[in-house]
Amino acid sequence: PKPVHGMLKWPYRLHGHLFISPSSARSAEAKAFAYCPYSRFRVGAALLTKDGAIFTGCNVENACNNLGICAERTAIAKVVSAGHREFKAIAIASDLREQFISPCGGCRQFMREFGSSWNVYLSKLDGSHVEMTVRELLPRSFGPDDLGMEKGNSTPSKL
Amino acid sequence: PKPVHGMLKWPYRLHGHLFISPSSARSAEAKAFAYCPYSRFRVGAALLTKDGAIFTGCNVENACNNLGICAERTAIAKVVSAGHREFKAIAIASDLREQFISPCGGCRQFMREFGSSWNVYLSKLDGSHVEMTVRELLPRSFGPDDLGMEKGNSTPSKL
Amino acid sequence: PKPVHGMLKWPYRLHGHLFISPSSARSAEAKAFAYCPYSRFRVGAALLTKDGAIFTGCNVENACNNLGICAERTAIAKVVSAGHREFKAIAIASDLREQFISPCGGCRQFMREFGSSWNVYLSKLDGSHVEMTVRELLPRSFGPDDLGMEKGNSTPSKL
Amino acid sequence: PKPVHGMLKWPYRLHGHLFISPSSARSAEAKAFAYCPYSRFRVGAALLTKDGAIFTGCNVENACNNLGICAERTAIAKVVSAGHREFKAIAIASDLREQFISPCGGCRQFMREFGSSWNVYLSKLDGSHVEMTVRELLPRSFGPDDLGMEKGNSTPSKL
Ligand SMILES: [Zn+2]
Ligand SMILES: [Zn+2]
Ligand SMILES: [Zn+2]
Ligand SMILES: [Zn+2]
Known part of the structure; x- marks a missing residue:
């Protein structure tokens, strides 16, 4: 994986849509x-659906x-319970200054349920970020x- | 616990607020x-905040x-991420005809984080319900x- | 529920079996x-199977x-992965001096998978305890x- | 990641230790x-500690x-509750014939707690496997x- 580093100017357009920011009003x-x-340890996440x-x-x-x-699972459960199941990107924000906040393995699996090729933005407090895919x-x-x-034998022997 | 049995007419007023229903448009x-x-196995939940x-x-x-x-944890995480932390009641709905859908232990603990004395409505498909408190x-x-x-000794001996 | 209070002398016999203790060598x-x-926050649990x-x-x-x-889920998963599925009792220990350590809702549900009528011992650091059933x-x-x-209609409408 | 493909002959020696197998008596x-x-869907896991x-x-x-x-989390919790915290490898087995059983994201995070450079063996029913590290x-x-x-600001503003 070759992550794209850069500074996100918030609010900005991601995939043609206005997106939110770790440092912006909405993500704050x-x-x-x-x-x-x-x-x-505060974490915020913002999810952009396909529509x-x-x-x-x-x-x-x-x-x-x-x-x-x-935070990531909260955002996804929220989106799904509002009727959306196709996602373009999720951005994650924390108060870490020195490190890009990264999703836990559980959240990665929760993301992956809805596809492998959408984007995850790991951010620092200053708004700089790394872009990765769920697959990466x-x-x-x-x-x-x-x-x-x-399956070879899906019947448990001990039930 | 002496649960109150009865038929909820939806939409109806709960604690003075318009509430939603297992069989109503909003809970459907x-x-x-x-x-x-x-x-x-579909489950829906609807949570009423103090305000x-x-x-x-x-x-x-x-x-x-x-x-x-x-569903219950989804609703609570959603509410909390919208800035609310004081709840009056949560109603749970499923497709079960014969049984009042009851929250799992994990959801009960998730509810209890926000108090023990608020109400939980376990419903059947026909809209009949049992009212209990989180404490019960x-x-x-x-x-x-x-x-x-x-704590007697909160320092782990093996760290 | 009318919990039985008392002091457990460890090691002692529970249901005819030698049991372990919050203050004993085995539970320590x-x-x-x-x-x-x-x-x-250290927690220990000890589970007694029917055999x-x-x-x-x-x-x-x-x-x-x-x-x-x-701790409780660790003990149960361990027991199940060793081939046991029938339990008599579980004892829970922590470093709390003033309060009987109680299982979280998630663990209660995990216990309940294997029956409702077996016993749970909530203990204090001094070895005093409360006995409850999973059902309680x-x-x-x-x-x-x-x-x-x-089920009324178990087919999700949105899949 | 360049996974090593091959057939494990069970029982066999891994890192100088006798190891277990998806198809062997111990893993069965x-x-x-x-x-x-x-x-x-049956899953088995076997974990090898450093010692x-x-x-x-x-x-x-x-x-x-x-x-x-x-299964993976069961094995790890079991090992930890027996006093081990340094691991060499974990092997995962299922009844899948056509696919190497892979750990969920939650289990990957649970593995990673105890290091990134130890090995994970994803196996098929026939005993063939892929070797990866937790980091991969x-x-x-x-x-x-x-x-x-x-941390920039670790004090939640809403507590
Ligand atoms: Zn997570
Ligand atoms: Zn639940
Ligand atoms: Zn628990
Ligand atoms: Zn897993």
Whole structure:
């Protein structure tokens, strides 16, 4: 993967659509709503659908850490529950100055459910970013398209 | 717990606010957006905030089953990412005719993060329902309010 | 639910089997292995199968908090992967002095998969405990036995 | 990534240690214990620690699909709860004839917690396999080593 580095001027046009930014009002809004009393690590995500709709999400933590939901999954669940299933890009923002915030493996799999060739923007606090595809972030993945394949013996022996 | 049984006439007023229904246009909408190619089990949820906003959610499954998100968690993450953290009630709808659809333990914990005394409406397809509180669904729970307590020895010995 | 309070003398016999303890060598071992660099909150669990086998588990956290696994789920997954599916009791231990450590909703659902009438021991650091059943911890739950029921319309409209 | 293709003769020596196999007695055992009444998709995993111990795991599903645990995570949680934290390799087995079974994104993140440079063996039912590293499966990942970095503003504005 050869990520494209650069500075995003927000708001700007991505794939012909006005997009949101880690440092812009809309994404600051996403991050500002983060519910993260346990990690104190705010994450915001903004998702662009094929038909140009934009949805934002934030992390929602839980007293049982393991039951929290990441910003990316929040955004995707939100979009899907609004009737969209085709995505162009997702941008991720955090308060990290020195590092491009990257999605966890769980979120990569959640993204991949809706295709492998759409874009993920990993950003720093200053708005600089790296552009990758879902495929680059999750090589050799499986998804809904892998369901029809032949199984040797799919009947559990112990049920 | 002594659940209140009854028929909800949709749309109706809950706590003085217009609410949505398993069988109504708005909740049918929620359930209709369910992404559940693996279980084929549609679930919709509708959440009422203290200030009267209503948000709907659906289940969003994944080719790795374990990474899917329930309708209830979708609705809550959505609401939180829109800036709300005080809830009055959540209603859950499915296609089950004979049984009141009940939230999984994970969703109960996710609800409890935002208080124990708000209401959960478990419904059948015909719109009949049971009303319970989060506390009744998750007795002896822990939440963010339990964080300040004294720990005997919180330093892991093996890190 | 009327929990039975008392002091467990460890090691002791539970249901006719030698059991382990929050303060005993075996459960200290379970908790000692906790991987919790993020929360610094150690949890240990010990599970007794119907045929008298005992398995211990600890929490295993992740840099993506949401992907960690609780001690109770670790113990259950361990037991199942060793071929057991019938359980008598699970005991949970933490470093909390003032409060009985209680399972999260996710773990309650994970327990309930293997029945509702087995026991859960919530303990304090001093070894005192509360005994509850899975049913008491997760009322109105659903499990594998609820799968055969009639569905009104299980075909998603949007797939 | 240039995966190494080949046929594993089981049992065989991996990194100087006797290892297990998708088709061997030990891994058949792992897969045989799979609790998967919902997907009917059995997965087994076997993990080799640095000091030569081998642990097996299987998937453990739940009536709430989203709360199940994959075979890989079962194996890792098991190993950690036994006091090991340094791993050499994990092998994954399923009943797929035509495709190398690949870990989900969540499991990749769970593996990565314990390092990026250890090996993952994706196998087919016939015992043929692809060898990859955790890093190849989860590029641009984050882990426990990324915790110490400077944050711009880690205080949530809405707590
Ligand atoms: Zn994530
Ligand atoms: Zn749920
Ligand atoms: Zn738990
Ligand atoms: Zn997995």
